[in-house]
Amino acid sequence: MSSIHGFAVQAPGDNLLEVENLRVSFATEHGVAKVLDGVNLTIRPGEIMGLVGESGCGKTTLANAILGILANNARREAGSIRFAGEDLLTMPRWQAESEIRGRSITFIPQDPFGSFNPLFPIRTQTMEVMKWKSPRRAAREGRGIAGFFSRYPRARRSADAAAVLQMLRTVQISKPEEAFGKLPHEFSGGQRQRLMIALALLPQPELVIADEPTTALDATIQAQILKLLKRLAKERGVSVLFTTHDLGTAYEICDRITVLYAGQEVETAPVDDFFQRPHHPYTVRLLESLPHPGRELREIGGEIPALVHPPAGCRFHPRCFRATEECLSDRPAVTPLGGGHQVRCYHPITEASRL
């Protein structure tokens, strides 16, 4: 724990999270699904990185891999996930569970309705997190037997409780003391997501993984939650990995955006560059598919490939309007475009060919 939290200030420009060439497959009854095919991703300290892609592109798998909670039938075939210098994939499981998860890297789930245990009041569930993950927790506090029979020192408990109440106010839950005693079903979806944000920030993490946190919410609430998350993250200098399929949301909150298609990342760019100068054909099509007034809807023809027998080379080639023979061979290498903008394509859309 102390190795991460006592970590000396990283040199600016060092990446907080580096996913390099990550390959993950799942053994299913239909065959081996190659869900992540050599994914690269970097996140800098204090940055909000958006991970954009359609359902089934591997966003959740990537998030799970970083957190270390992949299913039993998952196989990490290659690659590394370096967090503050240490490879999470080779870290012993107990260390990942106690030091990384919920502490250095926290999580905001997609489903606020199911992610709280309906039988226990907010107090219990929140203080459970604080008991194990509070920044005030000392290294010498043991885990007992599988989590049972470990003590929660009274002084720390009251300090933690105060911190929780303070954070509840920060995320704009009114009357936090009352909220403590309530059950999850007594809160609205938006309120529950605020609670999730609070729980994600209380351990003072370096990275928050937010897995489509606004997808399940009403449109009117989405903007509030997004603004809140962005403000709090920036105030605390916390990085966020924000996955979404909705480009509009990504625009609101992200500093940089990475596009993921069928387990391959195809383009990474700072947000303005992304929207003004997209280079990958898929990105272009995605942006074109956003509704524009005065223009009819445009779709991207075809479907996401089945991952048991994915297309060779660049997995987008069957649906790509610029594909050639070359695209079926190997996956295109990274083409840096300057200013933090990268693309992986044999035929990127350059300024010259831009319509």
Place this chain on the structure above:
Amino acid sequence: MKAALDILRKLLRDPAAAAGLAIVLLLVAVAVLAPLIATHPEAVWDMNPRQRLLPPSEAYFFGTDRMGADIYSRILFGARITLTIAITAVGAALLIGVPIGLVSGWRQSWLGEALMRISDIFLAVPQIVLAIAISQTLGPSIENVILALSVTYWPWFTRLIHAEVHSLRNETFIEAAIALGVPAWRIILLHVLPNVTSPIIVRTSIGMGFTILTASALGFLGLGAPPPAPEWGRMISESREFLPEAWWYALAPGLAIFLVVMGFNLLGDGLRDVLDPRIRRASTGR
């Protein structure tokens, strides 16, 4: 037909379910072929005092009972009784319970509620208790056992169907059919019934197992077919006074019951997995 073959194929892939199916088929075969495979068919009903209480041997596979009859042959003929009771009782319960369940699940009116309350009455005591009350009054015979069992088992079908129909009623495709003016009986026949066949089949198989257990318990208590009918439960009851010396007397009929019920249970579980993996396995499967 093709669907049935498909189901059969999937079923056979599960070793437990395949074993269950094999046992059930074996039971049917034994019941049908009893006169042919019994070593002493004539001895089932006659008395043979010189041969009483003999241990298992080549001549008498499971030994002989207190009348000198060959236990093995009696068990084979007893399979007929067991199968008859199981099929008839569960069949009757099905024929009573399913229509009632359909009606009560479909109509939200007082009729539906009333029917459910009536079925609750039959569930107010465990099945065997009510079956005892009925059988005892009617007298020991196979027909009375069947009557008692079917009268006490139908509510399980009704509850099952009621729940299924109730939830189906709210499905959009049913609402569409109603909105289009399709008459209720048509909807039930063409849309609802096919959707409830799976749970019915599963419940039937498992119900056979439990019915056989209850029937043999009634036989044990003296309420089943009167002697000298080779009813398995009664055979076990007869054996009590000859323990511990004549251990084979108690062992064989009990093994038969165990095997047969096991078969139906495995088959039922296998069918449940194949027909609808969605069905919660939280129920005890009665």
Place this chain on the structure above:
Amino acid sequence: MRIVALILKRLAWLVPTLAGLVAIVFFISRVIPSDPAALLAGETASLAQIELLRQKLGLDRPLIVQLLDYYRQLLSGDLGTSLFTTRPVWDDLSARLPATIELTIAAMIVAVALGIPLGVLAALYRNRFVDHFLRVFTVAGLAVASFWLALLLQLFFAMDLRWFPLQARITGFPPPSLSGFYVVDALLEGNVGRLGNVLAHLTLPALTLALPALATVVRFTRAGMLETLQRSFVMYQRAMGIPVGLIVWKYVLRNSLISTVTQIGLLFGILLAGTVVIETVFQWPGIGGYAFEAILHSDYAAVMGFTIYAGVVFGIVNLIVDIGHAVLDPREAAT
């Protein structure tokens, strides 16, 4: 407050349900035998005597009147008189009830204390050896005829090995009766020897009775756990690094216990049904054994009385279970 409303509502439903049961029982005992008076008079009675009995018992009156009379009779606590013991059925049953309760509770404890952890293990180690073994065990456990198992256990452990006594509740004199439960009374008495005696007698019957209940508990604990483990809050707690042991045994188990508790009513039904044959085999002086003796002696009043008695007991247990469910699941109590 809401729990009180729940209790009242359930009690309100209990009454008509039992009334319906009584009606069924009544019609069976009066209508189906072609001549109840002849049945009651016995085989040696003459026609004149039967007719006299019929009038005396009021069997010549319209059925509905008879039924109403029967209700009146029941409401005054009179379940009829046993032909065999010549005592009121109610007195007979009440005297024997503690023995059955003791046996049932012992079996329930075994079933739950063993069944829940085994069910959790089966869910955690899904499709591994433990799980497969338990699945075979539960299927077998539900396929065994309990009277047969009782006999086999008697044969092996009591007659052959002589580790356990053959039957009855105790050898020798029972402890001074305070609760009617020999285990409790022996504990209160402080007599270790007697306590050991009582427990030894309790073992075989309780184990036999417990087996189908145990199998059932394992099955639905496993199912409930598997279902709960899929839910989002489990994934969330894992993602936040809460110790896995806590997640399973503190949080997930509590959720799946909800469905377990609702099934306890069903469990009790299995146990109650089992007492009839098991008490018979082990000569256990409870109400199940009473039912068997009543059958043996064609004591119709006793059998009918037993049926109604069972209905009341069963109904009350189900009510308690419903209350327990409401307590465990705060959402239910809130609605």
